[in-house]
Amino acid sequence: MKIGIFFGGPSREREISFAGGRTVYDNLDKSLFQAVPIFVDSRGNFILLDWHYIYKGTIRDFYPPVSALPESQHKLQVYLESLGELSIQEQDRIIGEVGRRVLPHELRELLDFAFLALHGPGGEDGAIQGLLEWYGIPYSGSGILPSAFGIDKIAQKKLLKALNRPTPEYRVLTAEDWDAAASQGAMLDYLVRELGLPLVFKAPRQGSSIGISILREADAAKFGAAVERSLFRKTVTRAEWSRLGERDKILWVQQLTDIREGIGLPVVLSGKKAELGNTTSADSGIIYHPEALLQALDGAFETANAVLLTNVDGEAQVLVESFVAGREFSCIVVEDPSGNPLALPPTEIVKGEEMFDYRSKYLPGLSRKITPIDLPEAEIQRIREACEEMFRTFGFQVYARIDGFLTKDNQLFLNDPNTTSGMLPASFFFHQAAEIGLNPSQFLTFLIRTSLAARRRAGMQPVRLGGLLQQLDAAVASRRHEERTRTKVAVIMGGYSSERHISVESGRNIYEKLSSSVKYEPVPVFLTGNSQDFRLYVLPINVMLKDNADDIREKIEHAEAGHALHPVLERIRQEASTITSTYAGQATAQPRHLTFAELAEEVDEVFIALHGRPGEDGALQRELEKLGLPYNGSGVESSSITINKFETNRRLREAGLRVAEHRMANRLEWAADAEIFYRSLERQFPYPFIAKPADDGCSSAVKKIKNRAELEAFSQLIFRDQEALLPAPATVLSLGFKEEFPQKEAFLVETLIARDGARHFLEVTGGLLTHWQADGTLAIEVFEASEALATGEVLSLEEKFLAGEGQNITPARYAPEASERQRISDEVKAELKRVAEVLNIQGYARIDAFVRVRETGAVEVIIIEVNSLPGMTPATCIFHQTALSGYTPYDFIDRILEFGKERNARLTAAG
Known part of the structure; x- marks a missing residue:
């Protein structure tokens, strides 16, 4: 189909x-x-x-x-x-x-x-x-x-009121009311009097918490900003604009025009028709391009003290609600095979920010999802029944996501139902379906079948759709029989490094690519423990799709302590048995501990989706080799070198490759005399320089150190005795929300690689894949590198691996002319190939580097680091690169696995 x-x-x-x-x-x-x-x-x-x-x-x-x-x-x-x-x-x-x-x-x-x-x-x-x-x-x-x-949030409110269903009190504010108001302060007084504080402001026809604000005090300026946010407008004053430097103005405009958190483009600038060339329509006064907006604002403040920017596709109304203080939850409701609503286990949203906004919804770790919500069984059932009733009342079909609050006095408010839910791998959509035992592939099959039945019930081409339903039912039954013959692959994810959450994202992506194939049957395995004791657990699908690595580990500990399955989950799984018996094949279970020997009995090969230690350091590879299990990536010796950035740099420099000037900075030296320690580094490395762990994965605690205060803060954090971060140094380094910082006995210091007078200077990341040739030698295929653009001082984990966060241009823009770009690219790829040969990389890898192109055309490639198990999240740029060479992500993963099997066979034959 x-x-x-x-x-x-x-x-x-x-x-x-x-x-x-x-x-x-x-x-x-x-x-x-x-x-x-x-x-x-x-x-x-x-x-x-x-x-x-x-x-x-x-x-x-x-x-x-x-x-x-x-x-x-x-x-x-x-x-x-x-x-x-x-x-x-x-x-x-x-x-x-x-x-x-x-x-x-x-x-x-x-x-x-x-x-x-x-x-x-x-x-x-x-x-x-x-x-x-x-x-x-x-x-x-x-x-x-x-x-x-x-x-339509306003229409929903009206219906809920008409049906006497509990919903927060509300008022509707139109753009015309706002523009015509003689006193916005009087309007605020009215809303506070009617609805109380705090007030919630919503854009009534947007999803995903876009255009939402909470006003906690009767402050006229904050009130105006909240209304403008929901109308997708922005008032800018001359004083605000004049305080910004040139770089800050660019960042300000980028944030303002961000469609997720700003007002987006195009905009109208009130009272001015900008004369800005081909990116702006002077006739309509519409500004389309962010650089045109920069010019328009600079020009506007020559005569105006303030300007108003309005998105041409903004809202005409604002929904203002009274604030509901309570526990926030979200519940997916699906239609069962009989067409009746079935609420999946509701998830509580424990926020790290005051609002469950766009970023909190879609970036792992910014909020926690607890499924089912931690309440007595009767209360959870009350939430489910209310969600099922709303599904019926609003006439929803196939599935919907319904959000709500449970207040301290036990009032239940349902709010903002969505007929489409986010479909990222660990979103509510798949997260809750996993609780009844459906993996994403199976859940999608169920939804397609249910949607066909819903359209047919509504009268759409009943004969044709009846035929499609019969065809699909027969194929599903056949598919279940075929599953028994697939190759079993353990996908090992998690670990205990600061990149464990990215590892889970990578592992889930590998699992999902393999589970939808006809060749492989993936087995999700979580690794926890410590460097002396690796502990492996086979995960049921519902645990694998928890929000992050820490949530998964918590579920494992819960099961190890002997806690039974939540009674609500037992009940829902029974109610959903007609679905799962058709699409899942087997019921979900608790996480199950197994030894490496038991793993070798259960699977045919292993895909290591770990990052940093363990995983990229050779220790896990050594265990797998003892058991004759094929695995992905480089062998023990090469992995033990590439995990060590200092040793990697040393070997590459000895081979004549360019690397940054570098040295190790040790805790013992710092503890003996911190002042001498700092002066020693400052003599060798002028500010700014780079400090980072020497034996962790990419982007973990990589910082640009610009002064003594930042050097002291970095040293205090990385050499600290307790696990918790030290607040003062964390503030100095501007650590982000929930940003982790490892504890180490030493860290690596490198010179900051800069343009150095080059005509063109850019940061790239290049992937490679190895193949066995007919004569038994190793061939290295280097892909077109991606140009990586950082919004901050260094590339963050999110920019490298999370959908919608990074900017990667593939292939890298070495030069505007195609022939010159290709010449430079070929030289870069030749250098990356040399790196792989020097370090004996096998399978696949990612190499990060800076490239300088001199006025003479000479190309300099400065190697930053090598990752023997690169991130395999859905958005990582290695998939952009392999696509240019004709490999789908599945093809790429399949070749990685096949290489591991062939290498294992060669080792067995030789030994």
């Missing part, structure tokens, strides 16, 4: 939609479905996307393509709307670089079913559903009317 996956779209949630569409594309069961990627751009064009663009980190990494971008002094990435008004011919040229335009009437020929991973306006408001109904194409989720109702 051909499944068209619709993702992207015009809404402010397009990046999450893009990442969710990729999740669906990868997790569709390959023995049942053929995925057809339909990317929807911000103008609503349907594009049959060339498959390799699906694996870009963000939409702006590939669309609009570089060739379509206007000249940009600051090289800012933009969305299509920043190109201004485009003719159909211009749009077709842009579309042609990434795929081909699909007209609505052509969709019927391309696909049998539309899986909607679109969010917000244009995606879950009934618009796309109506178009698909017109052409008789069955689609996922709710129909036109419940979708239109599900996005």
Whole structure:
């Protein structure tokens, strides 16, 4: 069955939609479905996307393509709307670089079913559903009317009030009311009098907590900012603007035009028609490009004390609610095979911030998801029944996500139902389905089947859809029989390094790529313990899909302590047995401890998805070799070298490769006399320089040290005795929310690699793959490197690995001319190949480097570090690189596993 996956779209949630569409594309069961990627751009064009663009980190990494971008002094990435008004011919040229335009009437020929991973306006408001109904194409989720109702928060409030259902008190404020108000202070007084404090401000037709603010005090300035946030406006004063330096102005505009947390583009600047060339329409006064906005603001404050920026697609109303203090939860409700709503176990959201905002929803570790919510069974059942009732009342179909609060006095408020949920691997959508035993691939199959039945019930082509249902049911039954013959692969994830959460993201991605294949049966295995005692646990799917590594370890400890399954989970699994018996094959269980010897009895090979120690240091590889288990990546000796950044640098320098000047800084030296320690480093390394752990994974506690205070803070943190961070040094280093910092006996100091007068200077990361040749020698295939753009002083873990967070340009932009770019690229790849040969890298790896291109054309490659087990999260740029060489992520993983098996066979034959 051909499944068209619709993702992207015009809404402010397009990046999450893009990442969710990729999740669906990868997790569709390959023995049942053929995925057809339909990317929807911000103008609503349907594009049959060339498959390799699906694996870009963000939409702006590939669309609009570089060739379509206007000249940009600051090289800012933009969305299509920043190109201004485009003719159909211009749009077709842009579309042609990434795929081909699909007209609505052509969709019927391309696909049998539309899986909607679109969010917000244009995606879950009934618009796309109506178009698909017109052409008789069955689609996922709710129909036109419940979708239109599900996005309109004001209409929902009115219905809940009419039905006497508990919902926070509210008022609606229109843009006209706001603009005409004689006194905004009087308006605030009225709202406080009617609703009390705190007040919650919402953009009524947006999802994902976009445009939401909480006002905790009757402050007129904060009130104005909250209303503007929900209307997607921004007032800027001359004083605010004049305080900013040039670099700060660029960052300010980037944040303002961020579609997730700012107001986005295009905007109208009140009272001014900017004269800004081809990126701005002077006739309409609309500003499309961030650099045009920079110029417009500089010009505006020559005559004005304040200006108002308004997004042209902003909101016309603001929903103002009374604040509900209570425990926040989210519950996925699905239709069972009889068409009745079935609430999955509700998840409590324990926030690290005051609001469960966009970042808290989608970045692992910023909030905790506790499933089921920690309440007595009767209370959880009350939440489930209320969610099922709302599902019925609003006429939702197939599935919905319903959010709510439980107050201290036991009042239950349901709020903001969503007909589409985020579809990242560990989102509520898959997280709660896993509690009844469905992995993402199985859950998607269930949803497609349920959606077909819902469309048929509603009268859409009953004969044709009946045939599709019969075809799918037969294929599902056949698939269950075939599963017994697949190759078993243990996917080992977790660990105890500061990169354990990224390891879980990588491991889940590998698991999901393999579980939807016809060749492999992955077995998720979590590693915990310490360097003297590795402990392995086979994970049930519900534990594997917990939010992060610490949550998984907590569940393991809970099971080890003998705690039984939560009675609510037992109850829900019984209620869902008709679903799981068809799609899951086996019930979920508790985490199960096993030894390495037992692992060798249960699986055929191993994929190590760990980062840092253990995993990349050779210790785990040594254990697997004792048992003859094939594994991915480099062998014991090479891994033990590349984990040590100091030793890696030493060997590369001896081989004639360029590396930064470096030395180790030891705790004993610091403890003996800190002042002498600091002076010694300052004599050898002028500020600023780089400090980082020598034996951890990439980006872990890597800091640019600019002065003595930061050097002292770094040393105090890394040499501290207790696990908890020291508050004062953490503040000096501006450590981010929940940023970890390891404890070490030594750290590595390196000179800061800078432009040094080069014509062009950039940071790159390059992947490679090894193959056995017919004569038994090793061939190294080096991929086109990616250009990595950091928003801060160094690349963060999030920028490297999390969807929508990093900016990676693949291939790297070494030069504007194609022939010159290729010449430089070939030289860079030759240097990366030399690194792999010197360090005896096998399987695959990622090498980070800086590249200088001199005025003479000479190319200098300075190696930063080597990762023998690179991150394999869905958004990591190694998948962008392999796609350019024709490998899908699954092909790449398959080749890595096949190499490990062949290496194992060669070792066995030789030994």
